[in-house]
Amino acid sequence: MRYTRLILLLTAAVLLHARTTLGDRYLAAARAFEARQQWDSALADYRAAVAQDPSEILYRMALDKAVFQAAEAHMKLARDARAGGDFTTAVREFGVARELSPALTAAAQELAVTREMILANTTLMPLQRVKQSQQRQLDRMLPAAELVSAGPALITLTLGNQSPKVIFETVARYAGVNVVFDPEYQPGKSLSLQLEGVTLDQALDQAAMLTKSFWKALSANSIFVTNDNPAKRRDYEEQVTRIFYLSNVNTPQEVQEIINVVRSIVDLQRVMPYSTQFAIVVRGETDKVALAAKLINGLDKPHSEVVVDILVLEASQVFTRQITAAIASTGLNVPVTFAPRAALQ
Numbered sequence: 001m002r003y004t005r006l007i008l009l010l011t012a013a014v015l016l017h018a019r020t021t022l023g024d025r026y027l028a029a030a031r032a033f034e035a036r037q038q039w040d041s042a043l044a045d046y047r048a049a050v051a052q053d054p055s056e057i058l059y060r061m062a063l064d065k066a067v068f069q070a071a072e073a074h075m076k077l078a079r080d081a082r083a084g085g086d087f088t089t090a091v092r093e094f095g096v097a098r099e100l101s102p103a104l105t106a107a108a109q110e111l112a113v114t115r116e117m118i119l120a121n122t123t124l125m126p127l128q129r130v131k132q133s134q135q136r137q138l139d140r141m142l143p144a145a146e147l148v149s150a151g152p153a154l155i156t157l158t159l160g161n162q163s164p165k166v167i168f169e170t171v172a173r174y175a176g177v178n179v180v181f182d183p184e185y186q187p188g189k190s191l192s193l194q195l196e197g198v199t200l201d202q203a204l205d206q207a208a209m210l211t212k213s214f215w216k217a218l219s220a221n222s223i224f225v226t227n228d229n230p231a232k233r234r235d236y237e238e239q240v241t242r243i244f245y246l247s248n249v250n251t252p253q254e255v256q257e258i259i260n261v262v263r264s265i266v267d268l269q270r271v272m273p274y275s276t277q278f279a280i281v282v283r284g285e286t287d288k289v290a291l292a293a294k295l296i297n298g299l300d301k302p303h304s305e306v307v308v309d310i311l312v313l314e315a316s317q318v319f320t321r322q323i324t325a326a327i328a329s330t331g332l333n334v335p336v337t338f339a340p341r342a343a344l345q
Helices: 002-015 021-035 039-052 057-083 087-100 105-120 126-139 164-175 200-211 230-236 252-266 286-299 317-330
Strands: 155-162 178-181 191-198 213-219 222-227 239-245 270-274 279-285
Touching (some): 021 057, 057 087, 087 105, 155 164, 155 200, 164 191, 164 200, 164 213, 191 200, 200 213, 213 230, 239 286, 252 286, 279 286
Parallel strands (some): 178 222
Antiparallel strands (some): 155 191, 213 222, 270 279
């Protein structure tokens, strides 16, 4: 029903005129590809049209339709490949469909089914089966939610003398995102906010800094907003765990030195060494763990080395005697300068 309404809206918007000449060209090229059902090419041109004029609703609606159609096309290719026993192509096409439309849950479900079919058709040793089972359990663990804007890629808004709640609701509505406020959220005084060509994450960060609020993504199209204080961050801030394997460390002391630097610079307390594998386990907020990753990568560098070039020459005894005979016949004429120093008193 949702996509039926979208197609009806697209039909009603045909009479609208695009705002840029170059955008019209991309739009016409995309429609030509669409007529031939070349959805990936059409999608690329629709995105180019939106980039020319993000505020043009005709471009955006056509892009939304193309995203859905391209995802469905890749789903069909994946199902056909799987029916023919080509599981590699099926996994790739289901993955492309999921990346094109994260809200298309069927892609993720079909991808999981295909991987199960691959495992069922593969002869594994008992140890391999145990590892595969463990990997499936890890795959079922949901990663940190990533926010995806359903609106234009860049946001341009001017909000004057508005309450913090209205600011967040306006930015979220512009991007097609839902907002959930903490029941204990206490918004401050009315403020003004001006956004010029920023991404959704940047817009929310600016609103949070201005209103002294804290936001986090609950899903691809929902955010949660509360007051920014240590207690709320401790309760709601996303925690992630990562393992870093060091390549250029030779002693546990070097591992500990890197840990001390990370704890001091990034202000992370849950940083533990795993000396037998020369690894570091880090747990903390997403932003801090990302900063720790950059820091560890910068510190895990090869040690300084001294390169010595050695030239080995070999001469036979015959050649040595020939050189001696040649020198002995004429002698060596080597200038020598003797400059005695003054006599000691």
